[in-house]
Amino acid sequence: MRFSGLNSRSKSINRRTILKGLAALGAAGGDLATFAEALAQSSSEEVxxxxxLIQGGPVADTINNVALPIFKSQYPGVGIQLEVSANAAAYPKMLAQRNNPVISGGMFNDLFSARGSIDKMWAPINTDFMPNAKRVPKDLLLPGGEGVTFQQTPFGIMYNPDRVAPPTSWTDLWNPKYEGRVAMWDAYFDAYAMAAVASGKSASVEEGIKAWEPYRKNIGVWSTSPIAEEDLVHRGEVWLAPHWGAWCEQARLQGKRVAFAFPREGATLWSNQLQSCAGFSPKVTELVQRYLNVWLSDECQAAWLKNALISPAIGSLAIPPELQTNAAVISAADAGKRLIRLDARQVATKFAATKALIERTLKS
Structure with missing residues (x-):
């Protein structure tokens, strides 16, 4: 991020350039860290x-084509550098750079939003800067966490309609005729919680992993990428896979032979959060929150719904008639009531232990 207004000759000086210059002059590591923190907190008049941080694909298309022109019309002097990266790759770098932060805000899923809350990575949201946050229903917000939900979609079952009938229950994944034909995740746990629900228990990830044990032979592939999983189902290498409604629909619109089912026991709520990162000057924090506020505008929310089938987070945006029967689309008002939300902080805290339990119970 570039800061200007430090003095009349420093308007184009990059903070990182300053730090590199100090390092070249022999400044000690502790001095550099202290100076980096002071510079991040400096009160610049101009940014x-x-x-x-953003995701790629159709999410990025709306940010570039809709959000950016709106923000630039309001703040023509502020440039936006988009860092396209998955949370799993970007967050460890952000954590390592927290004393000299680069990314000032962006989109983070429930898990990394919760991890950031635990690690104290986020700045509080000021609704004076982000007034559209008031339009997000309270039951759609991440409990006990900072940030504001701006995208959501149900997590249900993706299937190949040429290979199987539409699944109606999470227990359909256990059908013996699907041995080796189901893809599962060992780093995303919602399907296990729903397996527990389908077994008559609460939405417990641990109970769901145990419920899957007798049917482990049905797992033919362990997924590591949503796109790769969509391709596997499309080609018929696997026939069913727990998946995100919006991503399944995006694959279908690209011509892939996939469809989405909302099981009778329900689906879980996946969401993306707007987060403003700590460690920056008040002016930077204000501007990044004003920029993220545009992502909650009617224009952006409608574009994501139309072009990417990502369900809106603002309660006032109605689902158009042609999408009201689509199982992957749900209004903000209904999502908080109909979808099951896992405790993201608990998932984040127990992440390593849960992965180890999957390894022992289902993969070894």
Missing amino acids: SQLTV
């Missing part, structure tokens, strides 16, 4: 660039 020439914000660095914002």
